[in-house]
Amino acid sequence: MTNRYDPQIIEAKWQARWDADGLYEVTEDPTRPKWYALTMFPYTSGDLHIGHWYAMAPSDVYARYKRMQGYNVMHPMGFDAFGLPAENAAIKRHIHPLNWTMQNIDTMRRQLKTMGSCYDWGREVITCVPEYYKWTQWFFLRLYKGGLVYRAKAPVNWCPSCQTVLANEQVVEGGKCERCSTAVTREDREQWFLRITRYADELMYHSTLQWPERIKIMQKNWVGRSEGVDISFGLDYPGVEEKEICIFTTRPDTILGVTFMVLAPEHPLVRKLTTPERRTKVEEYITASRRQTDIERLSTEKEKTGVFTGAYATNRLNGERVPIWIADYVLLSYGTGAVMAVPAHDTRDFEFAKNFGIPIRTVIAPPGWSGAELAEAYVDPGTMANSGQFNGMPSEKAMGAITNFIEQKGYGKRTITYHLRDWLISRQRYWGAPIPMVYCDRCGIVPVPEENLPVLLPPDADFKPTGESPLKYCKSFVETSCPQCKAPAQRETDTMDTFMCSSWYFLRYASPHYDRSAFDPEKVKYWLPVDQYTGGAEHAVMHLFYARFFIKAIQDLGLVDFDEPFVRLFNQGTIIAQKHKMSKSRGNVVNPDDYVSDLGADTVRAYLMFVGPWEQGGEWDDSGISGMSRWLHRVWNLVLQGEETPLPTEAVDPGAVKELRHRTHKTIKRVTEDLERFRYNTMLAYLMEFTNYLAKVLADKSVDVSSWQEAINALLLLLAPTAPHLTEELWGRAGHPYSIHHQPFPIWDMDLAAEEQFILVIQVNGKLRDKINAPVSITETEARELAFSQPRIKALLEGKQVTNVVYVPQKLMNLVVR
Numbered sequence: 001m002t003n004r005y006d007p008q009i010i011e012a013k014w015q016a017r018w019d020a021d022g023l024y025e026v027t028e029d030p031t032r033p034k035w036y037a038l039t040m041f042p043y044t045s046g047d048l049h050i051g052h053w054y055a056m057a058p059s060d061v062y063a064r065y066k067r068m069q070g071y072n073v074m075h076p077m078g079f080d081a082f083g084l085p086a087e088n089a090a091i092k093r094h095i096h097p098l099n100w101t102m103q104n105i106d107t108m109r110r111q112l113k114t115m116g117s118c119y120d121w122g123r124e125v126i127t128c129v130p131e132y133y134k135w136t137q138w139f140f141l142r143l144y145k146g147g148l149v150y151r152a153k154a155p156v157n158w159c160p161s162c163q164t165v166l167a168n169e170q171v172v173e174g175g176k177c178e179r180c181s182t183a184v185t186r187e188d189r190e191q192w193f194l195r196i197t198r199y200a201d202e203l204m205y206h207s208t209l210q211w212p213e214r215i216k217i218m219q220k221n222w223v224g225r226s227e228g229v230d231i232s233f234g235l236d237y238p239g240v241e242e243k244e245i246c247i248f249t250t251r252p253d254t255i256l257g258v259t260f261m262v263l264a265p266e267h268p269l270v271r272k273l274t275t276p277e278r279r280t281k282v283e284e285y286i287t288a289s290r291r292q293t294d295i296e297r298l299s300t301e302k303e304k305t306g307v308f309t310g311a312y313a314t315n316r317l318n319g320e321r322v323p324i325w326i327a328d329y330v331l332l333s334y335g336t337g338a339v340m341a342v343p344a345h346d347t348r349d350f351e352f353a354k355n356f357g358i359p360i361r362t363v364i365a366p367p368g369w370s371g372a373e374l375a376e377a378y379v380d381p382g383t384m385a386n387s388g389q390f391n392g393m394p395s396e397k398a399m400g401a402i403t404n405f406i407e408q409k410g411y412g413k414r415t416i417t418y419h420l421r422d423w424l425i426s427r428q429r430y431w432g433a434p435i436p437m438v439y440c441d442r443c444g445i446v447p448v449p450e451e452n453l454p455v456l457l458p459p460d461a462d463f464k465p466t467g468e469s470p471l472k473y474c475k476s477f478v479e480t481s482c483p484q485c486k487a488p489a490q491r492e493t494d495t496m497d498t499f500m501c502s503s504w505y506f507l508r509y510a511s512p513h514y515d516r517s518a519f520d521p522e523k524v525k526y527w528l529p530v531d532q533y534t535g536g537a538e539h540a541v542m543h544l545f546y547a548r549f550f551i552k553a554i555q556d557l558g559l560v561d562f563d564e565p566f567v568r569l570f571n572q573g574t575i576i577a578q579k580h581k582m583s584k585s586r587g588n589v590v591n592p593d594d595y596v597s598d599l600g601a602d603t604v605r606a607y608l609m610f611v612g613p614w615e616q617g618g619e620w621d622d623s624g625i626s627g628m629s630r631w632l633h634r635v636w637n638l639v640l641q642g643e644e645t646p647l648p649t650e651a652v653d654p655g656a657v658k659e660l661r662h663r664t665h666k667t668i669k670r671v672t673e674d675l676e677r678f679r680y681n682t683m684l685a686y687l688m689e690f691t692n693y694l695a696k697v698l699a700d701k702s703v704d705v706s707s708w709q710e711a712i713n714a715l716l717l718l719l720a721p722t723a724p725h726l727t728e729e730l731w732g733r734a735g736h737p738y739s740i741h742h743q744p745f746p747i748w749d750m751d752l753a754a755e756e757q758f759i760l761v762i763q764v765n766g767k768l769r770d771k772i773n774a775p776v777s778i779t780e781t782e783a784r785e786l787a788f789s790q791p792r793i794k795a796l797l798e799g800k801q802v803t804n805v806v807y808v809p810q811k812l813m814n815l816v817v818r
């Protein structure tokens, strides 16, 4: 047995032993509290990078800590394996997406194992295998039967380069494709939708969840609930069947300030209402706006353009005729595709009116308004003006009064609208779960019976993107018989959005091999919901939102008895290198494998936790990780030296023993409190401080053997979640039974951990002015801060200048002032 710390040898040794013993396998145990610790499963786009480690290693530390606290901890791992990136990568490399994905999974699994995590590998799930996607299809059918799935033609985002429809969430700033940055255009297609909007209100509330505030706000804004009024404006054109235009407004108080209306260029009324002399201009404008994406059209930076149709609508509240314009900033898919315009009280309308010389009428007077035309839109509350019977009323009050008037007259009614749209799940790509639907000439749309699942993805389809699903050209897949009438029929050829696969994977971990349903209800009842979920904040309005919808929907279908999937959520920050985000083009990518084989996984784990507060991230620095490696070597040497050093059974110096035990218990307290709050960086700083102290005590030989052992055992146990291999090895060498990872986490003694206090005397110019309690460990800087913060001292120092401070540790502080 060598006495040198050799992480390569001990890490491989313990990983093999833990694996052989099934140390981290868990089963349901009703006698212990359960803890479901989950990190977002990685996408299988390549090998594991440092970002994965930064998400996974600290969450493993927390899961291990919970195990030692006596929880029955399930900590599973799996792979999110369907979807565009894998398919695109496979096409680029001329290999099948299945082979590409499975190769990546092998690499990633091997890398994950080197991390020394307490994953229960027997629970692994992979979303692209039939044993898994069979149940994704099953959920689709259940949602369909529950009335939460429908098919509709809708304008969709189309990426001409990826040749696929994209969800709104996949269109990034500037109307670009998230994957390839190509400008996204629009097309109409028959698609499958999930009725997520039915849960809009529920999804806005997070009251039972311990989640970061910013994620809750992002989700709330994504739902975008607004209260307002639906109101109709009159139309009177011979030959035009429609006699009104309906709009929605959140500002009924401004309705008497309407000086024009705007329709979306594609609004069906535009062609009917446009006068012959305006036709050419209007047609040109429609063509131009079709070339733009929604995002471009909604951009606030863009100059406001528009064209007058030549037609007018009537504002029923004052009988006024207002001109009808078209403008691309109004979208047909949001609201009614028509808006009223109040330039005096809306910034966008103001700009538009100024551009086109449309009148601007103030109906809400700012405080002290002279009656002159406004220099800019006034959007705040004020006093009603130019509004007939409502004049003089505070505008907040007029809001209700005008709405009541509108409802009484039958011009409209109160209503609520949402930004949230239903979830489009159809993808015209190969690498996804086939949608289990059949089209029959006689019966129409027929769901595949559950007992016929899975609808297998044919391995031999030509999967190159064409704009239509590659499955369309795979005869053996398309041609089937109708489940109802047995006549020849055709399969749906679109595949599902991968976010469907990841909306329920956390249920599968509870019973990964169960084959009678997507999950064993008893096991889900025991393990779910997830107690601690960890992952990137970039999933705020996608994965985290969809998964919440999914659980709420299947709860309503009676499949589960809880309504939120993730009780606690933590978003880790980002690791940067050389002051920048890591990227291949910048050449600053840190490959975790190199460091693991060089310095060991324990060092990489500990270093990642030390670089900064976990939620903020930090900068990777080679000298920093060397420092961490040196510290673990010091821990190793300290523990072994302690065993070789003969310490007395009775203490030589009772004061030293008292201090050691105090430090031991104070460290247990600090480490525990920091672990609870994911303050790993300060936790490690305390442990480092503690080891420095222990080294000094050992050199002095001033303490007895039992308080030394208490200290060393505490050190190893406190460090066990962070450095699982090193501590297992040292624990065994100290003669303790295997495994340290079955030991209870240490608990501090309140009395021993308590800080000893002394009375700090504060003098000002030599005169006694105050006496305060202070901990004996206080530094001079802390003592100064404490003294200066005392109200009596503060008052004495007011307007004076402190020219000198004399500090006698654990006694007094004299402030010399002028």
Ligand SMILES: [Zn+2]
Pocket (backbone or CB within 6 Å): 159, 160, 161, 162, 163, 177, 178, 179, 180, 181, 182
């Ligand atoms: Zn693209």
Ligand SMILES: [Zn+2]
Pocket (backbone or CB within 6 Å): 440, 441, 442, 443, 444, 482, 483, 484, 485, 486, 487, 489
């Ligand atoms: Zn049929």
